[in-house]
Amino acid sequence: MIGIAGGAGPFAGSELFRKIIEETKALSDQEHLPVILWSEPALIPDRTEYLDGNRNENPATGISNVFLALEKAGATVAAIPCNTAHAPAIFDEVKLLLQKADSRLTLVNIVEETLRFLHSRYQKGTSVGVLSTTGTWRCQIYKQALEKGGYHVLEPLTIKEQQDIHLAIYDKSYGVKAHSSPVTDKARTIFLRAIDDLINRGAEVIILGCTEIPVAITAPDIKNIPLVDTTRVLARSLIRYFAPQKLKE
Amino acid sequence: MIGIAGGAGPFAGSELFRKIIEETKALSDQEHLPVILWSEPALIPDRTEYLDGNRNENPATGISNVFLALEKAGATVAAIPCNTAHAPAIFDEVKLLLQKADSRLTLVNIVEETLRFLHSRYQKGTSVGVLSTTGTWRCQIYKQALEKGGYHVLEPLTIKEQQDIHLAIYDKSYGVKAHSSPVTDKARTIFLRAIDDLINRGAEVIILGCTEIPVAITAPDIKNIPLVDTTRVLARSLIRYFAPQKLKE
Numbered sequence: 001m002i003g004i005a006g007g008a009g010p011f012a013g014s015e016l017f018r019k020i021i022e023e024t025k026a027l028s029d030q031e032h033l034p035v036i037l038w039s040e041p042a043l044i045p046d047r048t049e050y051l052d053g054n055r056n057e058n059p060a061t062g063i064s065n066v067f068l069a070l071e072k073a074g075a076t077v078a079a080i081p082c083n084t085a086h087a088p089a090i091f092d093e094v095k096l097l098l099q100k101a102d103s104r105l106t107l108v109n110i111v112e113e114t115l116r117f118l119h120s121r122y123q124k125g126t127s128v129g130v131l132s133t134t135g136t137w138r139c140q141i142y143k144q145a146l147e148k149g150g151y152h153v154l155e156p157l158t159i160k161e162q163q164d165i166h167l168a169i170y171d172k173s174y175g176v177k178a179h180s181s182p183v184t185d186k187a188r189t190i191f192l193r194a195i196d197d198l199i200n201r202g203a204e205v206i207i208l209g210c211t212e213i214p215v216a217i218t219a220p221d222i223k224n225i226p227l228v229d230t231t232r233v234l235a236r237s238l239i240r241y242f243a244p245q246k247l248k249e
Numbered sequence: 250m251i252g253i254a255g256g257a258g259p260f261a262g263s264e265l266f267r268k269i270i271e272e273t274k275a276l277s278d279q280e281h282l283p284v285i286l287w288s289e290p291a292l293i294p295d296r297t298e299y300l301d302g303n304r305n306e307n308p309a310t311g312i313s314n315v316f317l318a319l320e321k322a323g324a325t326v327a328a329i330p331c332n333t334a335h336a337p338a339i340f341d342e343v344k345l346l347l348q349k350a351d352s353r354l355t356l357v358n359i360v361e362e363t364l365r366f367l368h369s370r371y372q373k374g375t376s377v378g379v380l381s382t383t384g385t386w387r388c389q390i391y392k393q394a395l396e397k398g399g400y401h402v403l404e405p406l407t408i409k410e411q412q413d414i415h416l417a418i419y420d421k422s423y424g425v426k427a428h429s430s431p432v433t434d435k436a437r438t439i440f441l442r443a444i445d446d447l448i449n450r451g452a453e454v455i456i457l458g459c460t461e462i463p464v465a466i467t468a469p470d471i472k473n474i475p476l477v478d479t480t481r482v483l484a485r486s487l488i489r490y491f492a493p494q495k496l497k498e
Contacts, residue, residue, distance in 0.1 A: 001289070009278040010270050017286065018263045018430075027427040028419075029258040029290045037266065037286040038322075040250065041278045073287075073322055170277075178276040181267075 002242050003075025003105070005066040006039030008047065008059070008082040011180045012211035012231060013039050016081040019235035025246050033243055036073050038066050047084035048135030048166070059085060060093035067098060071105045077241045079108040081211045081231055083132060086111045087139040106241060111141055113237040114207060114230050115149045122205055124150030129203030131156075131194055132210045134166040142209050154203050156194065164190050169212045176212040183216040191217050199225050251491050252324025252354070254315040255288030257296065257308070257331040260429045261460035261480060262288050265330040268484035274495050282492055285322050287315050296333035297384030297415070308334060309342035316347060320354045326490045328357040330460045330480055332381060335360045336388040355490060360390055362486040363456060363479050364398045371454055373399030378452030380405075380443055381459045383415040391458050403452050405443065413439050418461045425461040432465040440466050448474050 002020065006013025017037045026032045043062035049055040063080055070078050085091060086109060098105060118128065128151045130142040143153045156162040168190035172178045176187050191213060198206055199222070207228045208214050214229040221227055239247045251269065255262025266286045275281045292311035298304040312329055319327050334340060335358060347354060367377065377400045379391040392402045405411040417439035421427045425436050440462060447455055448471070456477045457463045463478040470476055488496045 006284075007278060007281070010281040010284075011267070014263060014267045014270060017266065017288075018260070021259050021263060022430050027421040029256060029293070029295070029426060032256070032259040032288070032290045034289040034291065035255075035259075035286075036288070037284075039266075039281070039285070040283040041281040042283065044278070046278070069322065073318065172276040177278060181271050 001034040001036055001074045001076065002238050003067070003070030003073070003078030004035065004037040005063060005070065005078060005080040006037050007041035007066070008044045008063070008080060008085060009177050009212060010039050010041050011215060012081040013037050015211065015215060015231050016235055019232045020238060023232070023236050023239055023248050025248050033239065033246060036070055036075055038070050038073070040066060047082060047087070047090060048133045051084070051087055051089060051135040051139055058090060058093055060090050060097060063090070064094045064097035064101070067094070067105055067107070068101055068103060071103055075105060077106045077108060077238060079110060079234055079238055081110065081234055083110055083141065083209050083211060083230060084135040087135060087141050089139065108234065108237050108241055110230055110234045111145050114228060114233050115145050117228065117233045118146070118151065118205070119149065122151070125152060127152045127154055127202045127204045129154045129198030129206035130209045131165055131191065131198070131206065131213055133169060134162050136209055137162050142207060154198050154201050161194070161197070165194050169210055176215050180215055188216045192222070195222055195227070199223055250283040250285055250323045250325065251487050252316070252319030252322070252327030253284065253286040254312060254319065254327060254329040255286050256290035256315070257293045257312070257329060257334060258426050258461060259288050259290050260464060261330040262286050264460065264464060264480050265484055268481045269487060272481070272485050272488055272497050274497050282488065282495060285319055285324055287319050287322070289315060296331060296336070296339060297382045300333070300336055300338060300384040300388055307339060307342055309339050309346060312339070313343045313346035313350070316343070316354055316356070317350055317352060320352055324354065326355045326357060326487060328359060328483055328487055330359065330483055332359055332390065332458050332460060332479060333384040336384060336390050338388065357483065357486050357490055359479055359483045360394050363477060363482050364394050366477065366482045367395070367400065367454070368398065371400070374401060376401045376403055376451045376453045378403045378447030378455035379458045380414055380440065380447070380455065380462055382418060383411050385458055386411050391456060403447050403450050410443070410446070414443050418459055425464050429464055437465045441471070444471055444476070448472055
C-alpha cells in the first residue's frame with residue numbers, strides 16, 4: 001500500500017490523498033490504489049519551531065513512529081506531505097530512526113521529487129522562485145537542492161517578507177492552518193503579493209514549497225508563470241513508485 | 250483514534266476526512282484529532298451490484314476486514330462513508346463478522362446519524378426527499394428509517410428516474426466515481442434535475458443519500474430547500490462520539 005504520514009498538517013494529508021485519487025487512472029472504485037492516511041497530529045510537534053530552536057523535541061521521533069505504523073499496516077512506499085519536515089536536521093534523523101528499526105519502507109522525498117519534476121521541464125539556469133515556511137527558508141532546503149540541480153533560486157529577501165508568508169500559513173486568526181475552508185482573503189493576498197514579487201524579480205517558475213500554500217492558491221499559473229504544487233508532484237511520484245502503469249498522463 | 254473505512258468510494262473517504270478537519274475546533278495542527286483513513290478499494294466489491302443480485306460476494310467481508318484493520322491500528326470509533334453499504338443485507342453482516350472477531354469498535358451508522366440530524370431540526374410529518382444509488386433505493390434504506398422516524402418520504406418514482414441518478418454516480422464516461430475533479434456537467438445536471446423534481450413534489454428538505462452526490466452538489470440549499478450532506482453529518486457524528494468538546498458549533 002501507499003502510506004501517507006499525515007498530521008503535519010492534517011489538511012495537507014487530506015490534499016495528498018485526494019491528489020493521488022485525481023492522478024490515478026481509474027474508472028471505478030475498485031481500480032483505485034490502496035492508500036493509508038495516518039494522521040496523528042499530536043505526535044508531530046511543529047517543524048519550524050524545532051528548526052528555529054524554540055522547541056527541543058525533534059519532530060523526527062513522531063514522524064518515524066508514524067512511518068513505522070504505516071509499514072506495520074502494510075505500506076511499502078510512503079511520504080510525509082510537509083516540506084519543512086525535509087530539513088536535514090529532521091529528515092536525516094527520520095531516516096536514521098527507520099534504519100535502526102530495520103524498516104524496509106521506501107521513503108519518497110518531496111524536495112527531491114520537486115527537483116526531478118523541474119529537471120523534466122526546465123533547463124538548468126532557469127530562475128526558480130520558492131515560497132515556504134520560515135523553517136524551510138532558514139534551512140535553505142529548496143535553495144541548496146535547486147542550486148545543486150543547476151537552477152537560479154529566488155526567495156524572499158528579508159526576514160520580514162519571509163515572516164509575512166509564514167504567518168499566512170500559521171497565524172491563528174488568518175493563517176491557512178487555522179482557516180483552511182475557506183482560506184481567508186488576508187492569507188491569499190499575502191501569497192499573491194509574494195508571488196508577484198518573485199515574478200517581478202524574474203522568476204520563470206514558482207514552487208509552492210509548503211503544502212499549505214496550494215490549499216490557498218489553486219491556479220496552475222499566474223501571469224503565465226507556472227506554479228508548482230509540491231503536493232501534486234508528490235502524489236504523482238508516489239503513484240510512479242507504487243504502480244507506474246496507473247499514473248495519468 | 251477515529252477510523253474511516255475508505256475505498257467505497259475512495260473519494261468519499263477523502264471527503265469524510267476533510268470534513269472531520271473542517272468540523273473540528275482547532276487552531277494548530279496539533280489540536281486536530283487522530284484519524285486513520287484506510288482505503289483499500291479492491292477489497293470492497295460494488296454494493297449496489299451485490300444488492301441487485303449481479304454479484305455473489307457480499308461486500309461485508311471486505312468492509313469488516315477494513316474495520317478490523319482500523320481497530321488493530323488503534324481506532325476506537327469508526328464508520329464507512331457509503332450509504333449503500335448500510336443496507337441490512339450488508340451492514341448486519343458486517344456487525345455479525347465484527348462480533349465474531351470480538352471487535353470492540355464503536356460503529357457509527359450514516360443512516361441513523363442522518364435520522365438523528367433530521368430529528369434535531371425537522372418535525373415529524375416533514376416531507377423529506379432522498380437521492381441515492383439504486384441499491385439504496387431498492388432496499389429502501391432511507392425510506393424505511395425515515396418513515397419509522399415519522400417523516401414523509403419522497404424518492405424517484407420510477408426505475409428510469411432512479412437509474413439516471415445511479416448512472417450520474419457510476420457511468421464510466423460521465424459519472425462522479427470516474428470523474429470527480431472536475432465533476433462533469435452531465436452528472437451535475439442530472440442531480441439538479443432530480444432535486445428540482447423532489448422540490449416540485451413538495452420536499453421540504455433533501456438528503457443527498459450517496460456520499461458521491463455532495464462531491465457534485467456542494468450548495469447548502471437550492472430554492473431555499475436545505476440539502477443534507479450525509480458525509481458532513483457523519484463527520485460531525487464521529488467527532489461527537491470521539492471528542493464532543495472538539496465539535497464546532
